[in-house]
Amino acid sequence: MSHARPRVDAMKSxxxxxxxxxxxxxxxxxxxxxxxxVGAVPPGREKLRSYLAFGFGGFFLMSVSLLVLRAVWALGxxxxxxxxxxxxxxxxxxxxxxxxAFVWLSWFVLRLFRLFPATQPRRIGPLRRPPDAVLVGGxxxxxxxxxxxxxxxxxxxxG
Amino acid sequence: xxxxxxxxIVVTRFDPDRxxxxxxxxxxxxxxxxxxxxxxxxxxxxxxxxxxxxxxxCRMAVCGSCGMNVNGEPKLTCKDPVTGYGDVIEVAxxxxxxxxxxxxxxxxxxxxxxxxxxxxxxxxxxxxxxxxPTRQSPAELDDYRQFSMCINCMLCYAACPVxxxxxxxxxxxxxALGHRYNLDTRDQGQGERNEIFRDDGGIFSCSFANECxxxxxxxxxxxxxxxxxxxxxxIDWVTGLxxxxxxxxx
Amino acid sequence: MVDVVRHDVxxxxxxxxxxxxxxxxxxxxxxxxxxxxxxxxxMRSHTVSAEGGAAAVxxxxxxxxxxxxxxxxxxxxxxxxxxxxxxxxxxxxxxELIRLEHWGCPWSRxxxxxxxxxPFGGMQTPRTWYATDKVGFHMLHTLFQHSLRFPGIxxxxxxxxxxxxxxxxxxxxxxxxxxxxxxxxxxxxxxVILTTGGAGKVWPFxxxxxxxxxxxxxxxxxxxxxxxxxxxxQYHPTGLPGTGILITEAARGEGxxxxxxxxxxxxxxxxxxxxxxxxxxxxxxxxxxxxxxIEAGRGISLPGKLGQYVxxxxxxxxxxxxxxxxxxxxxxxxxxxxxDPVEQPIPIRPVLHYMMGGVDxxxxxxxxxxxLYAAGEVACVSLNGANRLxxxxxxxxxxxxxxxxxxxxxxxxDTSAGGEAPLLxxxxxxxxxxxxxxxxxxxxETVSGVRHALNQAMEAGTGVYREQxxxxxxxxxxxxxxxxxxxxxxxxxxxxxxxxxxxxxxLRNLLDVAEAVATAAVNRKESRGAHAxxxxxxxxxxxxxxxxxxxxxxxxxxxxxxxVALGVWVPEERKY
Numbered sequence: 001m002s003h004a005r006p007r008v009d010a011m012k013s014x015x016x017x018x019x020x021x022x023x024x025x026x027x028x029x030x031x032x033x034x035x036x037x038v039g040a041v042p043p044g045r046e047k048l049r050s051y052l053a054f055g056f057g058g059f060f061l062m063s064v065s066l067l068v069l070r071a072v073w074a075l076g077x078x079x080x081x082x083x084x085x086x087x088x089x090x091x092x093x094x095x096x097x098x099x100x101a102f103v104w105l106s107w108f109v110l111r112l113f114r115l116f117p118a119t120q121p122r123r124i125g126p127l128r129r130p131p132d133a134v135l136v137g138g139x140x141x142x143x144x145x146x147x148x149x150x151x152x153x154x155x156x157x158x159g
Numbered sequence: 160x161x162x163x164x165x166x167x168i169v170v171t172r173f174d175p176d177r178x179x180x181x182x183x184x185x186x187x188x189x190x191x192x193x194x195x196x197x198x199x200x201x202x203x204x205x206x207x208x209x210x211x212x213x214x215x216x217c218r219m220a221v222c223g224s225c226g227m228n229v230n231g232e233p234k235l236t237c238k239d240p241v242t243g244y245g246d247v248i249e250v251a252x253x254x255x256x257x258x259x260x261x262x263x264x265x266x267x268x269x270x271x272x273x274x275x276x277x278x279x280x281x282x283x284x285x286x287x288x289x290x291x292p293t294r295q296s297p298a299e300l301d302d303y304r305q306f307s308m309c310i311n312c313m314l315c316y317a318a319c320p321v322x323x324x325x326x327x328x329x330x331x332x333x334x335a336l337g338h339r340y341n342l343d344t345r346d347q348g349q350g351e352r353n354e355i356f357r358d359d360g361g362i363f364s365c366s367f368a369n370e371c372x373x374x375x376x377x378x379x380x381x382x383x384x385x386x387x388x389x390x391x392x393x394i395d396w397v398t399g400l401x402x403x404x405x406x407x408x409x
Numbered sequence: 410m411v412d413v414v415r416h417d418v419x420x421x422x423x424x425x426x427x428x429x430x431x432x433x434x435x436x437x438x439x440x441x442x443x444x445x446x447x448x449x450x451x452m453r454s455h456t457v458s459a460e461g462g463a464a465a466v467x468x469x470x471x472x473x474x475x476x477x478x479x480x481x482x483x484x485x486x487x488x489x490x491x492x493x494x495x496x497x498x499x500x501x502x503x504x505e506l507i508r509l510e511h512w513g514c515p516w517s518r519x520x521x522x523x524x525x526x527x528p529f530g531g532m533q534t535p536r537t538w539y540a541t542d543k544v545g546f547h548m549l550h551t552l553f554q555h556s557l558r559f560p561g562i563x564x565x566x567x568x569x570x571x572x573x574x575x576x577x578x579x580x581x582x583x584x585x586x587x588x589x590x591x592x593x594x595x596x597x598x599x600x601v602i603l604t605t606g607g608a609g610k611v612w613p614f615x616x617x618x619x620x621x622x623x624x625x626x627x628x629x630x631x632x633x634x635x636x637x638x639x640x641x642x643q644y645h646p647t648g649l650p651g652t653g654i655l656i657t658e659a660a661r662g663e664g665x666x667x668x669x670x671x672x673x674x675x676x677x678x679x680x681x682x683x684x685x686x687x688x689x690x691x692x693x694x695x696x697x698x699x700x701x702x703i704e705a706g707r708g709i710s711l712p713g714k715l716g717q718y719v720x721x722x723x724x725x726x727x728x729x730x731x732x733x734x735x736x737x738x739x740x741x742x743x744x745x746x747x748x749d750p751v752e753q754p755i756p757i758r759p760v761l762h763y764m765m766g767g768v769d770x771x772x773x774x775x776x777x778x779x780x781l782y783a784a785g786e787v788a789c790v791s792l793n794g795a796n797r798l799x800x801x802x803x804x805x806x807x808x809x810x811x812x813x814x815x816x817x818x819x820x821x822x823d824t825s826a827g828g829e830a831p832l833l834x835x836x837x838x839x840x841x842x843x844x845x846x847x848x849x850x851x852x853x854e855t856v857s858g859v860r861h862a863l864n865q866a867m868e869a870g871t872g873v874y875r876e877q878x879x880x881x882x883x884x885x886x887x888x889x890x891x892x893x894x895x896x897x898x899x900x901x902x903x904x905x906x907x908x909x910x911x912x913x914x915x916l917r918n919l920l921d922v923a924e925a926v927a928t929a930a931v932n933r934k935e936s937r938g939a940h941a942x943x944x945x946x947x948x949x950x951x952x953x954x955x956x957x958x959x960x961x962x963x964x965x966x967x968x969x970x971x972x973v974a975l976g977v978w979v980p981e982e983r984k985y
Contacts, residue, residue, distance in 0.1 A: 009326045011256050011316060013267035018590050019905050020175040021257035021265055027318050027370070028231030028254060048320065051368040115367055118383035119390055121342075122302050174903050191713070193651065193747070205857035209909040210901040214449075216618035219654045219741060221546055222453045238744060259589060260906035266450065270566075278554040280513040291468045292510040294522030300515055307515050307547065311452045336554075343513060 050111070057108050060101045067094075106147070113139040163189045166241065168199055170211065171251040172261050181258060183249075184208075196236040196250065197225055200262075213262040220376060223312035226253050227262050233314035235376040254317040269313055272329050276337030276355060281348025299344045306339035306384050308377045315371035315381050327360030331371035331381035334362055338384040341391065350399075353392050362388045411584075411836045412594045413829075416444040416563065417821040418814075419583055419598035421570050421625060423447035424454030425545070425806035426785025426813075427604035428552040429505075433814030434821075435561040441818055443562050444596050446585050448569040448620065448911070451553045455606055455618045456806065459545025460657035460737060462537035463803035465502035467526055473534045475499045482801060483978050485531040485691050486765075486794025487938035487948065489638070489956070492976025494772050494790045498801075498808050505807035506538050514551040515540050517734075527734075528662045530799045531691040531985075535662075537800040542657050542737045548803060565596060569911050572839045573601065573628050573781065574832040580632075580781040581827055584836040586843060588911060591904025593840030595833055599824045600817035602774065603629060603783040604810060607764040608922040610915075612871075613864035615761040616648055616655035625787040627918035629768045630925060634776045635958040635969070637789035638766035639922070640929035641939045643797055644873050646695040647721050648760025649746045650714045656738055656757055658799040660723055661688040663734050667699065668720045668754060669707035675719075684985040691985070693796040693939040696759035700873050703758070711756055720754035759873055763802060765793040765939065766929070769958060769971075774813030780820060784813040791956060794973075795938020847910055848902030854893050856912045860919065863890050867923055871930050877944045880931040887923045888965070894920060925959040928966040933957060950980050 010024045027048070074081040088094065116139060117132040129135075168188050173181040186207055188199045197215055204211045215225040220238040227236050228251040230244060241248070256264035286293070315331035316322050322330050329337075337356065341349045356362045365385045372382040418434045420427050423445050434443045447454070466473050478499040483490055510516055510524065517525045517539050529537040540547040556562050568585040574595065575581070582597035608623025609615035630636055646667075647656040661667075667688055669675045676687045681698035683690030699719050702708060708717030723731060723738070728751045731739055735750075742748045742755050767789040774782040774790075785806045792805050870883025894916065901909040935949035936942050955970040 007324060007326055010323050011265070011268040011330075012326055013265065014271055015267070017257070017259070017265055017267065018587075019259060021259055022173050022175075022181050024256050024258075024323070025228070025251065025254045026323055027233075027320060028228060047370060047373065048368070051320065051366075051370070055366065115369060115382075115386070118369075118372070118380060119386035121387055121391075123298065175905050176903055193713070204908075209856065209899070209912075210903070212901075212906045212908045214453075216449065216453050216620045217455065217458050218618065218652065219458060219745065221543070221737075222455075222457050222618060224449070224453050260903070263906050266566075270450070273554075274557050279558050280511070280555075286511045288504045288507050288511075292507050292516070292524050295518055296522045297518050297520065299522075300518055304515055307550070308543075310457075310546070340513070345511075345513060 054108065054111060057104050060104050063097070064101055109143055110140055113143070163191055166190050166199070166244070167247045168203065169247060169249045170200075170203070170262070172211070173258055174260060190241045192242060194241045196227075196229055196234065196239045196241060196248065199241060199248070200236065200250065211262075212260045221310055223310035226312040226314050226317065227251065228254050228317060233317035233374045235312055235314065238376055253313060255319070255322045256313070256317070266313070269311070269316065269330070269332070272333040273311070273336065275329065276333050277348060277352055278336045278340060280340065280343065280346050281351060282345070283347055293345055295344055303339045303342035306335045306342065306379060309335060309379045309381075310377055312376065314374045314376060318370035318374045320368050320370065321364055321366060325360060325364055328364045329360055329362070331385065334365075334388060335379055335381035335384035338388045341388070349395065353395050356388055356392050357396070362392060365389075411833060411840050412592060413833065414444070414594065414596050416442040416596065416598045418600045418602065418817045419444045419446060419596050420602045420604060421446050421583060421628070422454070422603065422605035422785075422787070423449070423451035423553075423564070424604065424606055424785070425456035425548055425552060425803060426787075426810035427451075427454075427602070428549070428556050429807050429810030430602050430604055430784060430814035430817070431562045432552070432556055432559065433811040434818040435559045437815045437818040438822055439561060441561055441821060444565060444598060445556075445562055446565040446568045446570055446583060446596055448567060448588065448624070450566045451556075451564070452550065453620070454549060455621050456545045456549040456803070458616070458618060458655065459548070459803055460542045460655060461659035461662065462527060462529060462539035462544050462800045463506060463548065463807075464529065464532065464537045464798070464800040465506045465804055466499065466536055467524060467538070468503055468507070470536070473536055477533055478502070478536060480978060481532050482792070482798055483794075484983060485796055485798040486791075487796055487983055488950070488954070488978070488980035489641075489791065489794030489937060489973055491791050491794075491974035492978065493974050494792055496976065497772060498792055498805065501808040501811075502804045505804060505811065509548060509551055509807070512551050512555040515547055517541060527659060528689055530658050530661070530689050530695070531686070532689075532798060532800075537659075537662065539659065541733075542659050542735045544803060565594070568594065568596075569914060570624065570628060571843065571914055572835060573632050574835050575632050575778055575781075576827065576831040579779040579827060581829075581832045584839040586911075586914075589906055591847075591907060593836060593843065595836035597826070597829065597832060599821040599826055600780045600782065602813050602817050603768060603781070603787050604785045605787045607767070607786040608919065609761050609764075611863065611867050611919050611923050611926065612761040613868050614648065614653045616645060616653055617761070622915035622918050623922035624915065624918045625783060626767055626925070627921040629776060629778075629781065629783065630921050630961050632778060633961060634778055634781070635769045635960045636766060636922075636925040636929075637769040637956050637958055637971075638791060638795070638929065639764070639925040639959055640871075640933050640957060641765035641793075641795045642761060642871065642926065643692055643763040643765060643939050644696040644759040645762035646692055646699055646759050647755075647757040648762075649741065650711050650718055650756050650758070652745050653760045654741055654745050655760070655762065656721060656741065656755060657735075658692070660721060660735055660738050663730065664726055665721055665723045666725075667695070668722050669702045670709045670719070671707055673707070675702050675707070682984055686985045691796055692799060693941070694985075696873050697941055699759055709756060716758060718756040718758045721757045722754040723750040724752065724754065763797055765789065765791070765795065765797050766926075766957075772812070773816040774809055775816065780824070782813040782817050784809040789956075795940060843910065846899065846913065847904070847907060848899050850898045852896035852898065854897040856897055856899070856909060856916055859890055859893050859897060860916050862893070863887070863916075863919060863923060866890065867926070871926055873941060875930060875940065875942050877931065877934070877942070880927060883927040884924075884931055887920060887927050891920050891924070921961070924966050928959045928968055929957040932968050948983075954980065
C-alpha cells in the first residue's frame with residue numbers, strides 16, 4: 001500500500017518555492033512511518049489502524065458480493081447448479097469466512113453509526129439535532145435488534 | 160508543585176544551505192511545571208541556541224502560528240503543557256508539509272486551498288451601507304459559528320491521510336471554511352462553491368478518517384463539515400436537476 | 410542584486426488596519442495594484458487576539474447618539490484627543506461595522522436578529538458590538554477572507570520591512586527582507602501606508618504577541634517623522650499571571666467584579682474616581698486602583714509568580730452566561746491560569762496592552778513625509794488622547810485604515826512615479842547591511858540579553874505609576890542599551906528563514922520606540938490619562954494641554970509639542 005509515506009508533492013503549491021525544502025513527513029500514526037527517536041507511540045496510531053481496517057474491509061464486502069453473485073447465477077442455471085452451490089456452502093471454510101465477515105460487518109456498521117452524527121446539520125428544519133449519544137445509541141440499538149430478529153426468524157425460532 | 164525539572168527536547172533541525180536532510184538535535188531544558196512546549200522552544204532559542212527557527216506569536220492559541228508535531232501528534236505548542244510528557248520530548252515540523260527550515264513549514268499550498276473555496280460572502284447584488292446590517296437569528300448564527308472558529312493552524316492537514324496521498328485534496332480547513340459560507344444565511348454562493356467541492360480533490364476525496372477533528376485545537380469539527388457538505392452537495396445537485404436556483408450567483 | 414517589484418500603493422502590516430486600507434484602496438480604484446507587505450501571514454496579525462468588541466452607535470439606537478459616543482471618547486482621552494478626529498470617527502464607526510457585517514462578520518445577535526451590543530468601560534450606554542468574546546479573531550478573518558476577492562491586492566507574506574525608501578521628502582516604497590530566502594526586495598509604490606500596530610514587547614509583562622515590536626513606528630521615526638504622545642501607554646486592568654494573556658473587559662461588561670484579598674469589591678467601597686461605573690470605569694483609573702490596592706497590602710500572592718494580583722470574579726454570572734458570552738475567557742483561564750471561572754475568581758493584574766501614541770499623522774493618515782501614511786495602533790491621529798476606551802481601537806483600525814487607503818489611492822493615481830535610482834540604491838545598501846549583520850561577531854551581548862534588559866528598564870521607568878527620577882533613568886538606560894546593541898554578536902549565519910536576524914531587527918525597533926516613550930514621559934510633568942506621575946499628581950491644562958512629539962536626531966531624541974484640536978467640549982474634571 002502507498003500509505004507508508006506521503007507523496008513528495010503533498011500540500012504542494014502551484015508555484016515552486018524559492019528555496020529547497022525537505023520532503024513532507026508522514027502523519028506519525030502511519031504504519032511504515034519512521035520510528036520515533038523517543039519511542040513515543042502517537043495516539044493517532046490506533047485511530048489510523050482502525051481507519052485502515054475500515055477501508056480494507058472492502059475485501060469482505062467484495063468477497064460476499066461475489067459469493068452472492070455465484071448463488072444468483074446458480075439460481076438461473078437450474079436445480080443441479082443451485083444444489084451444488086448450497087452443498088459447497090457447508091464447507092467449514094465458507095462457514096468460517098461468513099462468521100468473520102459477519103463480525104467485521106457488524107463492527108463496520110457500528111463504527112459508521114459512531115461517525116453518523118457528524119454528517120447531520122445542527123438543525124433539521126425547525127428541529128435541533130438530537131444529542132450524539134441519542135443518535136448513536138438509537139441506531140446501534142436498532143441494528144442489534146434487527147440483526148437478532150433476523151437471526152431468530154432465519155433459524156426458525158420465530159415464525 | 161513549583162519545581163523545575165530537566166527535560167530533553169529532541170528538535171528536528173534543517174538548514175537547506177547546509178543539511179542534505181533534516182537531522183535531530185538534543186537540548187537539555189529546565190522546564191517549569193506551567194510551561195507549554197512553546198516555552199521550552201523559546202528557552203532554547205533565547206538561552207541555548209539562537210539558530211533555532213520556529214514560528215509563533217500570540218501564545219494564547221488564537222493566531223495559529225505554532226503548530227508542530229510533538230511526539231508524533233500535531234499540536235498547538237503554545238497550548239500543549241510540558242507536564243503531559245515524559246523526560247524526552249520530540250518536536251518536529253508539522254507532518255504532510257514540505258519543510259523550509261527547522262520547524263518552519265511551507266504554507267503556500269494551504270493558502271491556495273483557502274482561496275480556491277471562495278471564502279467570502281457571495282451575493283447577486285451588493286448591499287449598500289445605508290441598508291444597515293442584515294438580520295440573522297441566533298439560531299442561524301449557531302448553524303455555522305463552529306465552522307467559523309478555524310485559526311488556520313493546519314494541524315488537521317498534518318493529521319489527514321488523504322492530504323498525505325492526494326496532492327490536490329482541498330483539505331479539512333479549506334472545506335470547513337467553504338461550508339461555513341455555504342451555511343451563512345447572508346451568502347448566495349452555494350452553487351459556485353458546490354461545483355468546486357464536487358471537483359477533483361474536493362469533498363468526495365475525504366474518506367472520513369476523522370483524524371482532522373480529533374486533533375483540532377478549536378473543536379471546529381472539519382470532518383463534520385465535510386460530511387455535511389457531501390450530503391448537501393448531493394441534495395443540491397439533485398434538486399438542481401429538478402429546478403433552477405435563481406439565487407445562485409454566476 | 411535587489412529584486413524590484415512595482416505597485417501603486419504599498420501597505421506595511423496585514424492586520425485589521427492594513428487589510429481595511431488595502432480593501433479601501435482597490436475599491437476606490439479597481440485598476441490599482443496594492444502590495445500588502447507583512448512579516449507574518451495576515452491571519453497571524455495581532456488583531457486576532459482582540460476579544461471584547463468594537464464600538465459604534467447602533468443604527469436606530471434610541472438612547473444613544475453620535476454625540477454621546479464622541480463625548481465618552483473625549484472624556485476617556487482625558488481631553489487630549491483631537492475633537493474633529495473624534496467627531497469623524499463616531500460618524501464613520503457604524504458604517505464600518507455595518508460593512509463588516511455585510512462582508513460576513515458573525516456579530517452576536519439579539520433574539521430578533523439585530524446586532525447585539527454590550528456595556529464597556531467608560532461608555533455611558535452599551536454600544537460595543539461583539540462576536541462572543543473573539544471579536545478580533547472574527548474581524549481579522551472576515552477582512553482577510555474578504556480581501557481574497559480582489560486580485561488587485563498582491564501579498565508579500567513573511568517580508569520584513571527594514572527601511573522606508575525616501576527621496577526628496579517623498580516616500581516611494583520600502584526595502585523588505587524576504588524572510589524565506591534572506592534576499593532583499595524593493596517594493597516600490599507612489600504611496601506607502603504603515604499599519605504595523607503597537608510595541609507592547611518593549612515591556613516584560615504585556616498582552617501583546619511576539620510580533621508587536623513597533624516596526625512601523627521605528628521605520629517612520631528613523632526617517633525623521635515625529636512620534637506623538639508616546640508617553641501614553643495603556644495598562645489593561647486584567648491580565649493573567651505570568652503570561653500576561655488578556656482577559657477581556659467584556660468580562661466586566663457582562664457583570665464581573667474586582668475583589669481584593671479581603672474579598673472586598675474595592676471599586677465600590679473606596680473612592681477611586683470611577684463613581685457608579687465601578688468595574689466599567691476607564692482603564693487607566695481601574696489599573697491604578699488595582700495597583701493601589703496591591704500597594705496597600707490587599708493583593709494576593711501566587712506561588713512561583715512575580716508580583717501580586719487581585720481577583721476577577723465571574724462566578725455569579727453562572728455557567729450558562731459564561732459559556733454563551735465569554736467562552737474564550739473560560740478557555741484561557743483554564744488553559745493558562747489553571748482556574749475555572751465558573752468555580753473560582755481569576756487572579757489578574759494590570760498588563761501593558763496598547764499604545765495611544767504613535768506616528769504623527771493628520772486625519773487622512775498623512776505624515777510629514779509625502780506619500781507616507783499610517784493608520785491603526787501605529788498611528789496617533791489623535792483619537793485616543795491620553796487614554797483609550799475599550800472597544801474603540803478595532804473600530805479605529807477600520808475607520809482610519811479605510812480613510813488612509815482612500816487617500817493613498819488618490820495620491821497614487823494623481824502622482825507619477827519619481828526617479829527609482831536613489832530608492833534602489835537605498836534598498837541595495839540595506840541588503841548589504843543585512844548581509845553584514847547575519848552571524849556577525851562583536852562583543853558578548855546577545856539579542857535576548859539586551860531585550861531582557863530593555864524590558865526591565867522600561868518596566869521600572871514607565872510603569873503604571875511613574876516618577877521623574879525613574880523616567881530619567883529610563884532615558885539613560887535606553888541610550889546605554891542602544892550602545893550595547895552595537896555589541897551584540899549573532900550566531901545564525903543562514904540566509905533561509907533566519908529568525909535571529911529578524912529578532913535583531915525587531916530589537917532595534919524596540920529600542921527606538923523605547924527611546925521615544927521614555928523621552929516623552931520625562932517631559933510631561935503632570936498626570937493625565939494613562940500617564941500617572943507621582944511627582945505631579947494633578948492634571949495641568951494650563952501648561953500641558955498639548956501633544957508630545959519626539960523626533961530622531963543624530964545627537965539624540967528631540968522633544969517638541971503641538972496643540973490639541975479642541976472642539977465642543979472644554980476640558981473639565983474627569984470624574985465618573
